[in-house]
Amino acid sequence: MSLFPTAPDKHxxxxxxxxTPRFDANGLVTVxxxxxxxxxxxxxxxxxxxxxxxxxxxxxAWYWSRSRQELWHKGATSGQIQTIVEMRVDCDQxxxxxxxxxxxxxxxxxxxxxxxxxxxxxxxxxxxxxxxICE
Amino acid sequence: MSLFPTAPDKHxxxxxxxxTPRFDANGLVTVxxxxxxxxxxxxxxxxxxxxxxxxxxxxxAWYWSRSRQELWHKGATSGQIQTIVEMRVDCDQxxxxxxxxxxxxxxxxxxxxxxxxxxxxxxxxxxxxxxxICE
Numbered sequence: 001m002s003l004f005p006t007a008p009d010k011h012x013x014x015x016x017x018x019x020t021p022r023f024d025a026n027g028l029v030t031v032x033x034x035x036x037x038x039x040x041x042x043x044x045x046x047x048x049x050x051x052x053x054x055x056x057x058x059x060x061a062w063y064w065s066r067s068r069q070e071l072w073h074k075g076a077t078s079g080q081i082q083t084i085v086e087m088r089v090d091c092d093q094x095x096x097x098x099x100x101x102x103x104x105x106x107x108x109x110x111x112x113x114x115x116x117x118x119x120x121x122x123x124x125x126x127x128x129x130x131x132x133i134c135e
Numbered sequence: 136m137s138l139f140p141t142a143p144d145k146h147x148x149x150x151x152x153x154x155t156p157r158f159d160a161n162g163l164v165t166v167x168x169x170x171x172x173x174x175x176x177x178x179x180x181x182x183x184x185x186x187x188x189x190x191x192x193x194x195x196a197w198y199w200s201r202s203r204q205e206l207w208h209k210g211a212t213s214g215q216i217q218t219i220v221e222m223r224v225d226c227d228q229x230x231x232x233x234x235x236x237x238x239x240x241x242x243x244x245x246x247x248x249x250x251x252x253x254x255x256x257x258x259x260x261x262x263x264x265x266x267x268i269c270e
């Protein structure tokens with residue numbers, strides 16, 4: 001049994017007021033988590049239908065861990081629980097954006113940084129600037 | 136010939152100062168584009184190696200269109216060119232975050248909205264609130 005309905009057509013998918021997530025071949029949607037106040041992108045991860053259902057019901061971020069192939073209540077062991085302030089879905093409903101407040105030490109990345117996006121890539125051939133490590 | 140090097144090990148992947156993108160089975164990385172000032176998530180899309188190379192070299196966002204199966208210079212026809220203010224890569228280098236300024240009418244979504252994420256999903260069983268359409 002499906003946990004979510006499927007949009008009957010493109011118009012319903014794009015303009016409908018019912019969540020009709022389009023899971024990929026692996027049963028996943030892409031999720032972007034940003035810090036609710038600063039707007040910093042913390043991580044990009046995935047939810048399957050069960051993780052999405054639990055996230056909506058509890059207001060805390062549940063993901064599907066592709067590496068461990070299991071449901072992942074973010075922060076359950078680290079204390080870095082993500083409370084969802086707002087959840088949005090994109091036009092074709094294969095991606096979600098969640099704005100979160102992070103509990104515990106406020107971290108997110110398994111490397112210890114507060115965001116997984118701790119490195120910047122120079123653009124337009126800016127000379128001599130390597131990929132910069134930042135917190 | 137590869138356009139980008141491959142990290143020799145996990146430490147180099149996570150801590151290295153050289154961009155070593157991990158393209159998926161379809162040759163793509165996930166890209167999150169946010170508005171440089173407001174932090175709003177505008178879209179989630181994909182780049183292949185060529186699109187990533189062009190984005191880095193020109194400082195304008197190039198994507199790979201999965202639906203059209205072609206390189207996509209965002210804004211080439213609509214005028215909604217995305218100038219990249221900053222590009223970041225995540226810990227395991229399979230996702231990029233670009234902060235962009237949008238030219239033309241400032242739009243992004245093919246539905247005409249400024250962001251693809253124009254609908255919010257109620258959480259924690261908040262009663263009677265449907266998926267909200269917003270700009």
